[in-house]
Amino acid sequence: MAADARRPPRLDKKPRPDAEQASEGIRLNRFIAQSGMCSRRKADDLIAAGAVQVNGEVVVEMGRRLSEGDSVSVNGRTLTPLNLGYILLNKPTDAITTTSDDRGRRTVMDLLSISDGEKSGLYPVGRLDRDTTGALLITNDGELANRLMHPRYEIAKLYVANVDRELSSGDVERLRAGVQLDDGPAKAEYADFVEGDRSRVVLQIHEGRNRQVRRMFEALGATVNALERVQYAGLDCKGLRPGKWRNLTHREVSRLRRAVGLRN
Numbered sequence: 001m002a003a004d005a006r007r008p009p010r011l012d013k014k015p016r017p018d019a020e021q022a023s024e025g026i027r028l029n030r031f032i033a034q035s036g037m038c039s040r041r042k043a044d045d046l047i048a049a050g051a052v053q054v055n056g057e058v059v060v061e062m063g064r065r066l067s068e069g070d071s072v073s074v075n076g077r078t079l080t081p082l083n084l085g086y087i088l089l090n091k092p093t094d095a096i097t098t099t100s101d102d103r104g105r106r107t108v109m110d111l112l113s114i115s116d117g118e119k120s121g122l123y124p125v126g127r128l129d130r131d132t133t134g135a136l137l138i139t140n141d142g143e144l145a146n147r148l149m150h151p152r153y154e155i156a157k158l159y160v161a162n163v164d165r166e167l168s169s170g171d172v173e174r175l176r177a178g179v180q181l182d183d184g185p186a187k188a189e190y191a192d193f194v195e196g197d198r199s200r201v202v203l204q205i206h207e208g209r210n211r212q213v214r215r216m217f218e219a220l221g222a223t224v225n226a227l228e229r230v231q232y233a234g235l236d237c238k239g240l241r242p243g244k245w246r247n248l249t250h251r252e253v254s255r256l257r258r259a260v261g262l263r264n
């Protein structure tokens with residue numbers, strides 16, 4: 001970093017407390033959400049509408065907790081919670097951040113060396129454009145994914161950009177102060193040169209607009225030749241070569257859930 005670099009901010013905001021209190025048994029709405037049917041909020045609507053049965057009896061109690069062996073059905077369909085998966089991929093170039101592509105291009109899902117059955121329900125959290133590399137979370141935990149992508153939780157994303165010319169200290173200060181894009185202003189919470197190299201910049205943002213980092217540099221009159229997301233929500237790809245992946249640890253999953261106010 002440059003000698004006058006500001007210290008990078010913490011990558012994650014203080015966790016928001018979850019409304020649920022510790023108690024025995026999973027909440028009914030969470031069980032429904034973990035089945036992949038819908039969000040917890042929509043599950044509450046289904047419960048209120050009398051569409052949910054526990055052991056064959058209609059339940060309209062919002063705070064209902066389940067006991068081991070309870071059977072849950074919605075509109076006559078018996079639910080089974082998904083086996084939640086959490087994968088960190090070091091996305092390479094020339095891979096599409098989607099679950100499938102009708103033009104036959106390689107997707108990030110093609111890089112996972114697991115069975116089609118194990119891939120079922122998994123999807124990437126947010127998007128990286130085709131030529132952007134780095135940390136990409138893939139999961140079937142819809143509740144977690146939705147919160148990580150929601151602006152309210154201000155999840156940190158750290159990038160390193162290689163640009164086509166040397167930038168000035170004033171250019172970097174403009175990134176911190178904010179530049180005007182066609183869809184509104186955008187700024188970096190942190191930005192500086194990488195080891196004094198004025199054509200390489202590390203920057204942190206919390207937003208996730210389409211091609212945002214590339215467009216921020218375009219606003220400075222510079223073109224990004226290579227862009228890597230080196231951290232997402234505190235996750236990094238150390239030890240992972242491009243195209244390789246690993247499962248998150250229990251501790252990493254717990255930290256992600258705490259960061260968006262979810263109980264573990």
